[in-house]
Amino acid sequence: xxxxxxxxxxxxxxxxxxxxxxxxxxxxxxxxxxxxxxxxxxxxxxxxxxxxxxxxxxxxxxxxxxxxxxxxxxxxxxxxxxxxxxxxxxxxxxxxxxxxxxxxxxxxxxxxxxxxxxxxxxxxxxxxxxxxxxxxxxxxxxxxxxxxxxxxxxxxxxxxxxxxxxxxxxxxxxxxxxxxxxxxxxxxxxxxxxxxxxxxxxxxxxxxxxxxxxxxxxxxxxxxxxxxxxxxxxxxxxxxxxxxxxxxxxxxxxxxxxxxxxxxxxxxxxxxxxxxxxxxxxxxxxxxxxxxxxxxxxxxxxxxxxxxxxxxxxxxxxxxxxxxxxxxxxxxxxxxxxxxxxxxxxxxxxxxxxxxxxxxxxxxxxxxxxxxxxxxxxxxxxxxxxxxxx
Amino acid sequence: xxxxxxxxxxxxxxxxxxxxxxxxxxxxxxxxxxxxxxxxxxxxxxxxxxxxxxxxxxxxxxxxxxxxxxxxxxxxxxxxxxxxxxxxxxxxxxxxxxxxxxxxxxxxxxxxxxxxxxxxxxxxxxxxxxxxxxxxxxxxxxxxxxxxxxxxxxxxxxxxxxxxxxxxxxxxxxxxxxxxxxxxxxxxxxxxxxxxxxxxxxxxxxxxxxxxxxxxxxxxxxxxxxxxxxxxxxxxxxxxxxxxxxxxxxxxxxxxxxxxxxxxxxxxxxxxxxxxxxxxxxxxxxxxxxxxxxxxxxxxxxxxxxxxxxxxxxxxxxxxxxxxxxxxxxxxxxxxxxxxxxxxxxxxxxxxxxxxx
Numbered sequence: 001x002x003x004x005x006x007x008x009x010x011x012x013x014x015x016x017x018x019x020x021x022x023x024x025x026x027x028x029x030x031x032x033x034x035x036x037x038x039x040x041x042x043x044x045x046x047x048x049x050x051x052x053x054x055x056x057x058x059x060x061x062x063x064x065x066x067x068x069x070x071x072x073x074x075x076x077x078x079x080x081x082x083x084x085x086x087x088x089x090x091x092x093x094x095x096x097x098x099x100x101x102x103x104x105x106x107x108x109x110x111x112x113x114x115x116x117x118x119x120x121x122x123x124x125x126x127x128x129x130x131x132x133x134x135x136x137x138x139x140x141x142x143x144x145x146x147x148x149x150x151x152x153x154x155x156x157x158x159x160x161x162x163x164x165x166x167x168x169x170x171x172x173x174x175x176x177x178x179x180x181x182x183x184x185x186x187x188x189x190x191x192x193x194x195x196x197x198x199x200x201x202x203x204x205x206x207x208x209x210x211x212x213x214x215x216x217x218x219x220x221x222x223x224x225x226x227x228x229x230x231x232x233x234x235x236x237x238x239x240x241x242x243x244x245x246x247x248x249x250x251x252x253x254x255x256x257x258x259x260x261x262x263x264x265x266x267x268x269x270x271x272x273x274x275x276x277x278x279x280x281x282x283x284x285x286x287x288x289x290x291x292x293x294x295x296x297x298x299x300x301x302x303x304x305x306x307x308x309x310x311x312x313x314x315x316x317x318x319x320x321x322x323x324x325x326x327x328x329x330x331x332x333x334x335x336x337x338x339x340x341x342x343x344x345x346x347x348x349x350x351x352x353x354x355x356x357x358x359x360x361x362x363x364x365x366x367x368x369x370x371x372x373x374x375x376x377x378x379x380x381x382x383x384x385x386x387x388x389x390x
Numbered sequence: 391x392x393x394x395x396x397x398x399x400x401x402x403x404x405x406x407x408x409x410x411x412x413x414x415x416x417x418x419x420x421x422x423x424x425x426x427x428x429x430x431x432x433x434x435x436x437x438x439x440x441x442x443x444x445x446x447x448x449x450x451x452x453x454x455x456x457x458x459x460x461x462x463x464x465x466x467x468x469x470x471x472x473x474x475x476x477x478x479x480x481x482x483x484x485x486x487x488x489x490x491x492x493x494x495x496x497x498x499x500x501x502x503x504x505x506x507x508x509x510x511x512x513x514x515x516x517x518x519x520x521x522x523x524x525x526x527x528x529x530x531x532x533x534x535x536x537x538x539x540x541x542x543x544x545x546x547x548x549x550x551x552x553x554x555x556x557x558x559x560x561x562x563x564x565x566x567x568x569x570x571x572x573x574x575x576x577x578x579x580x581x582x583x584x585x586x587x588x589x590x591x592x593x594x595x596x597x598x599x600x601x602x603x604x605x606x607x608x609x610x611x612x613x614x615x616x617x618x619x620x621x622x623x624x625x626x627x628x629x630x631x632x633x634x635x636x637x638x639x640x641x642x643x644x645x646x647x648x649x650x651x652x653x654x655x656x657x658x659x660x661x662x663x664x665x666x667x668x669x670x671x672x673x674x675x676x677x678x679x680x681x682x683x684x685x686x687x688x689x690x691x692x693x694x695x696x697x698x699x700x701x702x703x704x705x706x707x708x709x710x711x712x713x714x715x716x717x718x719x720x721x722x723x724x725x726x727x728x729x730x731x732x733x734x735x736x737x738x739x740x741x742x743x744x745x746x747x
Contacts (some may be wrong), residue, residue, distance in 0.1 A: 028570065046599050119411060123417050133722065136725035138683040138721055139680070140684055140687075140694060141714060174433065255722045331588045343585070343591075356599060360592050363588045363591070364580070367585060
């Protein structure tokens with residue numbers, strides 16, 4: 001802005017000096033100068049610290065080979081792969097635990113919220129008690145407790161606890177039946193995506209022509225393509241039960257104690273907050289809305305679907321967005337119990353390479369990006385549920 | 391519910407409420423069974439079968455209930471960490487003083503010059519008691535501060551300095567001057583987008599790198615710096631909400647009285663904004679109290695850290711459930727007390743304000 005003014009000849013030069021005399025402008029310039037000076041000093045100081053020089057800094061180390069193993073990973077990873085790949089493993093693990101936490105804490109939160117609003121006084125009290133207990137204890141304490149419990153409180157593999165056949169709880173992890181992977185599943189996912197797209201397009205066209213297609217047709221559009229693919233492949237479905245082989249269980253799906261502790265802890269803690277958000281959302285709808293709907297002759301279910309739920313969604317979407325962002329950020333506490341997500345990977349990398357500035361910058365960039373993606377997605381959802389304001 | 395005229399004594403009315411409709415009666419029954427099913431083992435474990443005294447792990451054989459003897463034996467360590475044993479009363483008194491000062495500061499009636507004096511005297515006494523170094527009080531280096539006093543120190547000063555920092559940030563964010571507005575927005579959004587632990591890492595690992603030697607604060611100072619920078623961003627948002635919810639007439643009235651920016655902010659706008667955001671600040675204190683437990687990850691001995699440390703005693707092996715349940719209870723009681731106090735203040739001040747306007 002100021003540089004532009006400088007270029008515009010002599011008459012503007014006087015305007016510039018006049019501008020510079022204003023105290024607002026002086027204060028802002030002084031602030032910028034101060035920030036530049038502080039940052040410059042910090043960079044100088046960081047550069048002068050022993051062991052850091054131009055060759056060593058920068059993010060080039062991401063292509064170097066790492067020598068550590070990671071406990072679990074969604075993509076193949078072993079010692080000898082690059083640091084960059086280790087970070088990718090960390091990101092995927094963060095996303096995995098965040099998605100599990102978001103889904104489960106929403107379901108549990110909804111159940112507790114409904115319990116609180118139920119006609120039964122005792123149920124409401126019980127739900128209230130749950131909320132007060134779980135939201136007033138630090139999440140880290142809960143995570144450490146669950147992790148300690150899962151590795152110290154559960155029996156060894158030989159005496160595995162088996163509440164249901166095929167489910168084994170041991171101090172090495174939780175073993176549950178898994179579905180054997182098949183090529184068909186990839187195609188089914190694609191077919192599902194196409195089906196959803198078709199449903200969206202068809203209902204948009206229908207809306208433009210001022211008609212509506214029924215929910216049944218929409219469900220059919222979404223569900224038939226993947227089902228057809230499934231049958232076309234000859235319905236490949238086989239469940240793999242975990243079984244004892246040697247010193248450990250083989251087969252099925254394994255949840256590591258770290259992952260299980262993260263999901264349990266995040267779910268129980270966040271469900272308490274989500275329950276409060278949802279309850280406030282339902283209670284935030286004036287009673288007159290229900291009464292008006294009754295007066296119009298709507299059924300209970302119609303009132304719920306057409307009047308209460310749309311308005312509740314409008315109220316709870318922004319705070320739920322916040323809650324989901326919190327889960328994603330709080331999954332970083334996994335570093336304390338050794339679940340290999342972003343912060344843990346960065347921490348190990350930092351210890352191995354001594355690139356403290358780069359590693360911390362990476363943590364921040366990754367979380368900022370994740371936060372931006374989540375808020376962008378949920379802002380879209382929010383735009384859909386919000387009332388059109390005049 | 392409000393208009394219902396109670397003709398029955400409360401007990402009978404309560405019982406009637408339980409069986410108002412068949413569904414409610416059934417659900418109450420299910421809830422009662424669930425409640426008893428959950429409560430019975432907890433009571434048996436925690437009270438009936440519990441062991442209350444003993445000097446080592448053999449006092450609590452396998453199969454007995456909660457081993458509260460462990461907590462009793464380790465309570466000094468859990469509450470005060472490595473603070474010298476014969477000096478722990480000092481940490482206790484100092485922390486109680488700090489809590490009293492905060493409780494007084496949360497009440498708008500006390501806001502004024504006298505409170506400032508009380509804080510000055512209180513803080514001097516606090517640091518004198520904690521650090522010592524005068525005749526009669528042996529010096530205790532800050533590296534030995536730990537346990538509950540450290541948790542409360544980090545919470546109180548984290549929120550306190552955070553509030554101080556949040557005022558200019560909130561003003562900058564609502565300001566018309568572009569440089570300040572942009573700088574404040576970048577700061578607030580960047581901090582709110584990253585987890586607390588990354589800010590703590592930054593404070594504990596990066597501060598020694600980017601600050602010249604001799605200027606780098608010690609362990610507690612660095613953790614505190616991280617907590618302040620983190621919570622200040624959230625409090626700035628809260629405060630900005632308060633500033634924006636004040637009616638425009640307040641600003642216009644100040645302008646017509648010829649008040650300049652700073653007197654207007656300090657004497658008219660901010661005091662009102664603070665009363666409005668008081669409940670949110672109380673919530674912030676609870677979040678900060680829980681958040682300080684993260685300093686364990688950067689190897690500090692706060693209340694959670696000392697609880698973990700108590701588990702390392704070879705005389706008492708395997709009493710982690712007792713330790714974490716106890717720590718959870720203490721945190722729960724503290725958070726519960728703060729939110730109860732907050733609701734009381736809210737009723738008295740914020741509600742009253744809304745009524746008048």
